[in-house]
Amino acid sequence: MFFAGLDMGLSAVKAVILEENNVISAQAVYSEDESEVAAQKIMEQILEDTGLNITDVESVLSTGSGRKEVSFAKANRTEQMCLA
Numbered sequence: 001m002f003f004a005g006l007d008m009g010l011s012a013v014k015a016v017i018l019e020e021n022n023v024i025s026a027q028a029v030y031s032e033d034e035s036e037v038a039a040q041k042i043m044e045q046i047l048e049d050t051g052l053n054i055t056d057v058e059s060v061l062s063t064g065s066g067r068k069e070v071s072f073a074k075a076n077r078t079e080q081m082c083l084a
Helices: 035-050 079-083
Strands: 002-008 012-019 022-030 057-063
Touching (some): 022 035
Antiparallel strands (some): 012 022
């Protein structure tokens, strides 16, 4: 199973695709876009990089200051929870 994580910062967006506990791909980009637009763009890029479709991803989790604006995330967590 594949899982995705998005860290939605103020100026940078980071994404990772995991297969079980193994990192398949990770990307980071600087973005001035609103969180939802930036999230869509980086997900498209990382999925293209891995050859996956969004339907292949079991769950998407978001964190960071824009975490609540990612409409396609199944869940969101604070940065403190992610670090724990």
